[in-house]
Amino acid sequence: MNQRRDIEHLLTQARRAAPGDEALQRVWSRLQVPPPTDPDGGSELDLSDLPAPDAAAAASLGKALVVGAIKAVVAAAVVTGAVVAVSRGPATEPTSPGEPPREDPPIAAPAEPPAPTPQPASPEGPQQAEPEARPAPPRTTPRPPRREPPPASPDADLAAERALIASAQAAHQRKDLSAARAHLDEHARRFPRGLLADERELLRVLTLCDAGETAQAESIARALVAKRGAGLFLPRLQASCVYERLVPVQRPSGSR
Amino acid sequence: MPPGVPAPPRPPTLPATPVAADTRDTVAAIYRAHARELWRVLGRLGVPPAAVEDALHDLFIVVQRKLPGFEHRAALRTWLYAIAVRIARRYRERLRRDAHDPEQDVVSPARPPDRALLDAEAVRVLDELLSRLPEAKREVFVLHEVEELSAPQIATILGINLNTVYSRLREARKAFVREHSRHRFLGGDAP
Numbered sequence: 001m002n003q004r005r006d007i008e009h010l011l012t013q014a015r016r017a018a019p020g021d022e023a024l025q026r027v028w029s030r031l032q033v034p035p036p037t038d039p040d041g042g043s044e045l046d047l048s049d050l051p052a053p054d055a056a057a058a059a060s061l062g063k064a065l066v067v068g069a070i071k072a073v074v075a076a077a078v079v080t081g082a083v084v085a086v087s088r089g090p091a092t093e094p095t096s097p098g099e100p101p102r103e104d105p106p107i108a109a110p111a112e113p114p115a116p117t118p119q120p121a122s123p124e125g126p127q128q129a130e131p132e133a134r135p136a137p138p139r140t141t142p143r144p145p146r147r148e149p150p151p152a153s154p155d156a157d158l159a160a161e162r163a164l165i166a167s168a169q170a171a172h173q174r175k176d177l178s179a180a181r182a183h184l185d186e187h188a189r190r191f192p193r194g195l196l197a198d199e200r201e202l203l204r205v206l207t208l209c210d211a212g213e214t215a216q217a218e219s220i221a222r223a224l225v226a227k228r229g230a231g232l233f234l235p236r237l238q239a240s241c242v243y244e245r246l247v248p249v250q251r252p253s254g255s256r
Numbered sequence: 257m258p259p260g261v262p263a264p265p266r267p268p269t270l271p272a273t274p275v276a277a278d279t280r281d282t283v284a285a286i287y288r289a290h291a292r293e294l295w296r297v298l299g300r301l302g303v304p305p306a307a308v309e310d311a312l313h314d315l316f317i318v319v320q321r322k323l324p325g326f327e328h329r330a331a332l333r334t335w336l337y338a339i340a341v342r343i344a345r346r347y348r349e350r351l352r353r354d355a356h357d358p359e360q361d362v363v364s365p366a367r368p369p370d371r372a373l374l375d376a377e378a379v380r381v382l383d384e385l386l387s388r389l390p391e392a393k394r395e396v397f398v399l400h401e402v403e404e405l406s407a408p409q410i411a412t413i414l415g416i417n418l419n420t421v422y423s424r425l426r427e428a429r430k431a432f433v434r435e436h437s438r439h440r441f442l443g444g445d446a447p
Contacts, residue, residue, distance in 0.1 A: 010436075017296050
């Protein structure tokens with residue numbers, strides 16, 4: 001029957017639908033930043049009725065599969081760590097589980113077979129380069145004596161980026177605007193196209209708002225929204241000085 | 257990373273606290289394995305395309321917070337979907353409350369985050385049809401027909417009993433077929 005085929009077609013397309021790597025990468029980058037204390041001004045998610053993971057397991061039919069999947073996930077994490085360790089050489093490998101985390105963006109090197117992502121063209125610049133996806137010769141045998149002077153590894157870069165953004169965020173929260181600006185400026189100087197560049201600009205908007213520099217805040221906010229789309233940033237600007245200026249301009253008069 | 261991760265190394269509720277290293281590794285692995293399907297289900301559950309990035313971000317913030325208490329014998333995927341359903345509900349509520357659609361009220365020259373999804377006409381039509389289903393039925397329908405989860409899994413995710421899942425699914429299918437017929441009859445652009 002025609003209709004049945006149509007419906008099946010719709011469902012099949014929906015099952016195949018997938019986001020772009022770029023978008024997933026952006027979300028992952030945002031997850032590297034400690035969340036603000038009051039994310040997007042919204043209410044906390046009510047998870048009171050969230051089933052406990054154990055209960056979920058008990059109710060699951062494919063328990064064995066699930067356990068397998070979890071093991072695979074954990075294994076993937078271990079493998080990722082191992083690959084990063086190999087590509088970075090032994091000198092930089094943390095020796096204890098409490099060492100600083102590895103920041104490899106997970107989407108750039110997917111573990112899933114169906115994901116056709118060889119190496120997404122990163123819009124954010126060199127900080128996104130994946131150690132494991134690098135075309136450089138795979139250094140499987142450690143060579144401690146002499147290597148070229150250590151270029152800032154992507155991991156180190158991202159850690160440094162994150163530290164700067166976190167410092168800026170903390171300074172902004174305690175209303176130390178000059179400190180916040182200093183951190184943001186430093187981030188802009190060291191990582192002009194870093195993974196967290198968007199986060200930096202968003203914080204800059206909020207900082208400028210608090211400093212009463214609305215015009216400059218608005219121009220940065222507009223650039224940000226134009227570059228990345230509104231969905232990602234507009235909600236987080238809701239409580240800022242620029243939101244009212246952005247939304248009326250962008251809302252078509254006839255929209256519902 | 258030791259095999260017995262994640263250990264719970266931090267106090268339970270401190271949103272701004274940095275996530276422990278081993279937890280972050282595990283979150284990275286979960287993100288790698290599940291972000292795509294979670295993105296998809298958030299969209300089908302009614303999160304506007306322009307907000308799916310935010311919703312996915314929120315979802316993984318929850319994962320980061322709750323993961324230290326996670327037992328490895330648990331059904332990770334089911335748990336993730338349960339969070340996704342609740343995140344989607346919150347976004348739908350926010351949409352209703354704000355009384356405007358952020359997807360429509362912003363004209364941005366940039367590509368929307370999931371342009372690929374929007375470009376897929378079938379997905380657009382499906383979303384339109386899904387939006388006409390009552391929410392409870394929509395959730396069951398999406399989880400079963402799109403995400404291909406089993407009824408017991410859906411029961412767990414939604415916190416309802418199995419018979420309710422079956423009855424909602426039956427009604428959702430009928431309603432979906434009805435909406436699809438109407439869409440075609442009214443000259444909709446169904447493929």
